[in-house]
Amino acid sequence: MTSTRSLFWFRRDLRLADNPALLAALANSDAVLPLFIIDEEIAERAGEYRRAYLADSLRALDQSLGGKLAVIAGPAVSVLQDVMKRHDLSEVYVAQEFAPYGIARDLAVTKAGIELQQTGSGYAVSPGRVRKPDGTNYRVYTPFFRSWLTHGWRGPVAAPKNPNFITPKEADRNFPKWHPPAGVDLQEAGEVAALARWQAYKKGGLAEYDQARNIPGIAGTSRLSPHLRWGEIHPRTILAELNQSSANEVFRKEIAWREFYADVLHHYPTTSREYYSPVYETMRYDKPGSKFTAWCEGKTGYPIVDAGMRQLRAEGWMHNRVRMVVASFLVKDLHIEWQHGANHFMKYLIDNDVASNSHGWQWTAGCGTDASPYYRVFNPVEQGKRFDPNGDYVRHFLPELSHLSSAEIHEPWNFLDGYLHDYPERIVDHATERLESLARLQEIKAAKPEAPKF
DNA sequence: TTTTGAGTTGTTCGA
DNA sequence: GTCGAACAACTCAAA
Numbered sequence: 197m198t199s200t201r202s203l204f205w206f207r208r209d210l211r212l213a214d215n216p217a218l219l220a221a222l223a224n225s226d227a228v229l230p231l232f233i234i235d236e237e238i239a240e241r242a243g244e245y246r247r248a249y250l251a252d253s254l255r256a257l258d259q260s261l262g263g264k265l266a267v268i269a270g271p272a273v274s275v276l277q278d279v280m281k282r283h284d285l286s287e288v289y290v291a292q293e294f295a296p297y298g299i300a301r302d303l304a305v306t307k308a309g310i311e312l313q314q315t316g317s318g319y320a321v322s323p324g325r326v327r328k329p330d331g332t333n334y335r336v337y338t339p340f341f342r343s344w345l346t347h348g349w350r351g352p353v354a355a356p357k358n359p360n361f362i363t364p365k366e367a368d369r370n371f372p373k374w375h376p377p378a379g380v381d382l383q384e385a386g387e388v389a390a391l392a393r394w395q396a397y398k399k400g401g402l403a404e405y406d407q408a409r410n411i412p413g414i415a416g417t418s419r420l421s422p423h424l425r426w427g428e429i430h431p432r433t434i435l436a437e438l439n440q441s442s443a444n445e446v447f448r449k450e451i452a453w454r455e456f457y458a459d460v461l462h463h464y465p466t467t468s469r470e471y472y473s474p475v476y477e478t479m480r481y482d483k484p485g486s487k488f489t490a491w492c493e494g495k496t497g498y499p500i501v502d503a504g505m506r507q508l509r510a511e512g513w514m515h516n517r518v519r520m521v522v523a524s525f526l527v528k529d530l531h532i533e534w535q536h537g538a539n540h541f542m543k544y545l546i547d548n549d550v551a552s553n554s555h556g557w558q559w560t561a562g563c564g565t566d567a568s569p570y571y572r573v574f575n576p577v578e579q580g581k582r583f584d585p586n587g588d589y590v591r592h593f594l595p596e597l598s599h600l601s602s603a604e605i606h607e608p609w610n611f612l613d614g615y616l617h618d619y620p621e622r623i624v625d626h627a628t629e630r631l632e633s634l635a636r637l638q639e640i641k642a643a644k645p646e647a648p649k650f
Numbered sequence: 651t652t653t654t655g656a657g658t659t660g661t662t663c664g665a
Numbered sequence: 666g667t668c669g670a671a672c673a674a675c676t677c678a679a680a
Binding site: 329334338339567569571641 | 671672673674675676677678679
């Protein structure tokens with residue numbers, strides 16, 4: 197019998213535990229070369245934050261593999277062809293990808309004559325699997341969630357035992373030397389860190405998740421999003437350990453939101469960039485200019501908005517409640533199209549998942565899968581007072597407001613010393629822009645019905 | 651087919 | 666300050 201040598205191509209599944217595709221590679225081969233391909237086009241586009249996180253995650257993965265991870269930069273097709281030839285590898289094992297870029301890349305690989313052995317995906321239920329009784333996909337979250345629960349998923353599988361990995365040549369171990377910008381502290385990457393974070397959160401914050409998740413000033417969320425984005429932990433691993441308590445149920449629903457948005461993007465692949473509700477494309481918007489710059493820099497004059505935008509630059513991450521507030525502000529107070537905000541987020545976020553990002557933005561912009569009958573316009577002052585009542589979050593990211601009391605901090609314009617330390621004046625008046633946004637909505641609502649002539 | 655009920659995350663207004 | 670209704674008649678799922 198001839199020995200079979202295969203390639204395992206790591207992409208968005210940078211882990212050994214609960215990785216059925218990796219198990220399939222090892223089960224069907226005598227030896228497996230683990231490889232990660234650096235896509236230089238993406239690396240160029242990605243910000244320093246994302247790149248630094250990936251570099252950290254690759255180092256962690258290599259450590260788990262006993263120093264046997266090959267890392268090669270270049271176009272996927274030519275790297276695969278070259279590596280397979282040089283190492284005499286006959287099969288390529290992967291987990292299926294569903295984001296537009298991954299789909300296009302894998303299609304190019306397949307068209308070049310390289311067959312991909314696909315097992316599993318980064319979701320408990322792969323996109324496209326949850327269907328209504330009539331076979332069509334869901335467009336509303338709650339019915340999707342119920343159907344997703346009914347569908348169910350397999351349990352987690354253990355990491356491979358005594359795997360026979362091929363040792364790559366030093367020349368094939370080109371780990372990127374990417375670092376975060378000076379003064380930026382990213383959370384630790386890698387499978388070990390992901391599992392440790394999950395276990396600590398399960399023992400600690402999870403029991404209060406339903407209450408604490410909306411308060412950005414405390415560590416009430418799990419911060420597992422970057423780990424899920426890179427597949428350092430699989431959602432199955434998390435779901436298998438959740439119970440029926442209300443806090444666990446809310447957390448399970450957040451996992452399901454990730455799966456819902458992946459499913460929606462799967463069925464409507466252009467919605468990563470285009471309007472899910474096309475009528476919103478006809479709305480009047482303002483071109484991004486100095487106000488957009490102020491938003492990016494956290495200098496809008498609205499404390500909760502500015503604190504969020506500065507957290508993004510400080511940590512490559514932003515609290516979910518605040519993501520909604522800053523997104524609503526960009527679209528409904530500054531009248532700037534959601535794609536500009538989504539691009540900015542993708543550049544900075546270490547959890548940059550295109551499905552969750554684009555559809556999270558579209559939900560807030562009003563053009564997404566929100567089933568609400570009314571047009572939500574977040575009030576940045578009310579949101580600040582309600583979810584950051586002590587001002588802890590604002591104070592942490594806006595030192596120029598740290599002298600203000602919790603009663604003053606969300607409305608510095610009402611207090612004599614509000615601008616003592618050069619905090620910017622408000623760039624717009626929220627009440628005015630809210631009405632402007634509603635007026636622009638009326639324009640498209642009025643234009644939409646094309647009445648028959650007779 | 652037609653009908654009925656439900657819909658993540660909100661805000662404002664007036665009692 | 667608190668609380669319920671209105672928002673606007675919508676879209677979608679499911680029976």
